[in-house]
Amino acid sequence: MLKKNEGIDIVREIGGIQTIEQAQALFEKRLDGEHLSRIRTLSHPEILLKIANAIAMCDPARVFINTGSEADCQFIRRLALYKGEEAILPMEGHTIHHDLKEEQGRIIDRTFYIANPDEKISSLANKILREDALVDVREKMGGIMAGSTMVVGLYIRGPVGAAASNPALEITSSAYVSHSAEILYRNAFSDFEKEVERLGHFYTNVHSEGLNRPEDLPNARVFMDRSHRTTYSFNCTYAGNTLLLKKGNHRFSVDKAVYEGGGRELAEHMFITGISGPGGRVTWVAGAAPSGCGKTTTAMAGNHFVGDDLAQMWIDSNGSVRSINPECGIFGIVEDVNREGDPMLMDRLRNPGSEVIWSNVLIDENGTPHWTGNGEAQPIRGRNFQGPWKKGLKDAGGNEIPISHPNARCTISSTALANYSEKTEAPEGVETRVITYSGRDSDTMPPVWAAKNAEHGVVIGACIVSAATATEVGASGVKRAPWANAPFIPGALGDYMKAQFDFFGSSAIADDKRPILAGLNYFLTHEARGGSSRKLLGEKKDVKVWLGWLERRTHGDVDAIETPIGFLPRYDDLKALFETLIDKPYPKTLYDQQFSLYVDNILARIDLQTAAYGREENIPGQLFDVLREQRDGLIALKTQFGPVVTPEQLEK
Known part of the structure; x- marks a missing residue:
């Protein structure tokens, strides 16, 4: 189990502020009258100590307490322009920000979890021992904001009042980071302490771009202290490394769900969108995909947009799976x-x-x-x-x-956005009936398939394989991307997987509200299905049909073809949806190309996953049971029909 408040709190150790009296004395010395009056409206000891120690550690020339007012937002916009972090464009309200050319994505090689001795960290992540992190942060963040303005923002990741929201401090010297936070998150200055008391926790994020020079990038770091739920980021500017409310705090939320959620909470790398179905109904869908693999496009394909990147999920007292978006904006590719x-x-x-x-x-x-x-x-x-x-x-x-x-x-x-849904701010979230998993898969899985049951659905998420994208500096090739959340899973993969099985298999979910879990893949190429072109076998807009089919499958409106990997759509159902949803013909030849099972490719994928998870500790046995069941079924199909099995053969 992850232990909270284990080991020294690095910012508190370096800042040296141990009491509220010391914190108040520092505020009186370092804040002007306006911002001193603002911070005096706060009384929660831990909040005040975090802010005070960040000031003492980073030594800014000025401290700006951001209340989220329009005047404060204007100050931050002007500061970003003054510092050259953004420049005005001719279209009103538009600005341009350029990161260093060597830092155009997440610096995964310089991102670490701060670990206590004997603490289990994901095998897919980097770790640094607490004592070593203390030395590095003291050396590189001590005085890093000298001459600069520190902006302190108090945000909530999710609607105020929601069961799965997470309050968070964003402390930075970058006006671009603060400006981005004001668009992407809910400034909760007036509600922050009330929400901390209600939820019993908050996250802290401390960032400085330093001198923002290419020569400093080798010394850039992103450190995440799971025990004290505090992140440190320095000498970098790309928002994925610096807007720590986003993926930094998402990691803490994953920890919270896995180790404190009791099988009733998840924190996922998912879009949330509503699909309009027959009779005026709206069916809510959440879906995972690695960064750069079409989450925004898929979210926008829905009729009622809630989010394109992150989702907090829980099982409510009525047996529904509910979802909220921690964000209220898009940081989209x-x-x-x-x-x-x-x-x-x-x-x-x-x-x-x-x-x-x-x-x-x-x-x-x-x-x-x-x-x-x-x-x-x-x-x-x-x-x-x-x-x-x-x-x-x-x-x-x-x-x-x-x-x-x-x-x-x-x-x-x-x-x-024209399809923005006011449900984005609903504390009760949206009742989620479809969960999808996808990646950049050019040659193996069909465009859409529904799992046979919850266990098979969890395995779809565990087995995502995707081509690397430009979101990670230095990444290349094709790699496993479990649940599209692997870069953000701090603890052991076995613990995370168990939480998935526990959640989706929970008896607390009512039978008539249990989501269907499914795979999506709109990256199949002509080349992989007998052609010579590497172009997609279909178009991006076809995702409206795949989602539409899942919406109808959820409500029992369409039948399906049962296969070892799950349920496939029938041609006549898809043809009708192509006509009604996107006014496009759908030839039978294309259907056969997209939905024939290329058995050897799928078997190779199963063998890859079986071997990879076999090297991990404490992986739940359900994973291997499902993969074995699928493998045996596929071999039987190959024996009967050969290496390529068409939908018509599957129906037999």
């Missing part, structure tokens, strides 16, 4: 976002009326953002993630530099 596949998002990005922070796109001579795959005429010159750019420009290795970085982003509030 823009590569291949275009009017055909993402019309609602493009409307907000290309028309006035919304606040948008762009990052690492190209800005042309007219101040217009451009990115790869936007479906528009591309400029021949401008400024992008690596500096001045012109068409044909090559890097030191002779490779042509793209117009925008593959991990270029837009930050925008959810309320700006």
Whole structure:
């Protein structure tokens, strides 16, 4: 079990503030009258001690207590411009932020969990012993904010009053980070202490970009202290490394769900969206995919948008699985976002009326953002993630530099979206009836399939395999991506997997409200199904059909073909959904290509997962039972029909 408050609290050790009296004395010395009056509205000892010790450790010239008022937000926007962290674009409310060209994604090689002796850490993560982390933080964060303004924000990850929300302090010298937090999270200054008392905990995040120089990046670090639920980030700017409310605190939420949730709580790397079904019903879907694998596109395919990246889930007293979005905005990848596949998002990005922070796109001579795959005429010159750019420009290795970085982003509030749902702010969350798992799988699984039962569904999540994306610096190739949450699982994978089996198999979920679990894959290529092209076997917008089929399957409106891996849709049902949902013909030949089982590929995937999990400790036996059952069934099919089994053969 994970032990809370085990070992020294690093910020408290370095800051040296041990009592409320010492904290108040420091505030009186370091804060001006306005901000001293603001902090005096707070009384919770642990909150005050965290803020005081962060000030003592980082030694800023000024401290700004952000209440979330419009005046405070304007100050933060102006500070970002003054510091050069953002620049104004011609479209009102739009700014551009560029990270260092060497830091265009999560620095996974420099991200560590702070571990106590003998503490179990995920085999897929890095760890550093507490004493070593203390030395590193003291050396590199001591005085790091000298001459700078520290912005202290009090946020809540989720709606105020929700059962699974998490309060969090975001303390940073980066106005860009604070500006992003104001768009992506709920400033809860007036409710913060009340929510801390109600929920019994809060997270703390301390960040500074330092001097923001390329030569400092080898010394950049992201440290996560699970025992004290505090993160430290320094010498970096990319939001995935610095906006610690996001993936840093998501990791703490995973810990909380696994070790304190009692099988009734999960913290997942999932979108949340509502699908309109027959008779005016709305069916809520949550779905996991690794970063850069289409979560935003899938979320926007729904009719009622709640979130595109993270989900807190719990089983309520009525036997429903409920979900909330810890965020209230999008930090979305823009590569291949275009009017055909993402019309609602493009409307907000290309028309006035919304606040948008762009990052690492190209800005042309007219101040217009451009990115790869936007479906528009591309400029021949401008400024992008690596500096001045012109068409044909090559890097030191002779490779042509793209117009925008593959991990270029837009930050925008959810309320700006045409399909925004007011359920985003509902403390009771949404009743979630469909759970999907997906990744960049070019050659193995069909576009959509539903698990036979909860155990088979958990195994779909455990067995995600995906091509690496640009969201992680230095990542390449194809790798396992369990639940699309692997980079954010702090503890042993066996503990996390047990929590999944316990949650979805829980007797606390009412039988008539039990979600179906399913796989999604819209990255199949022509090449993998007998063609010569590496283009997708289908289009992004087809996901509306896959979600529509799952919505109807949940309510018993469509039948399915039973296979060893789960239930596949029938052709006539999909043909009708293609016509009604996206006004597109769906030929039988394409259906056969997409939904035939390529048995050898799936068997290789099962063998990969069996071997990989066999090397882990304390993996629940259900995983191996399900994989064995699927393997035996697939071998039987191959014996009868050969290595490629068509839907028509499966129906026999």
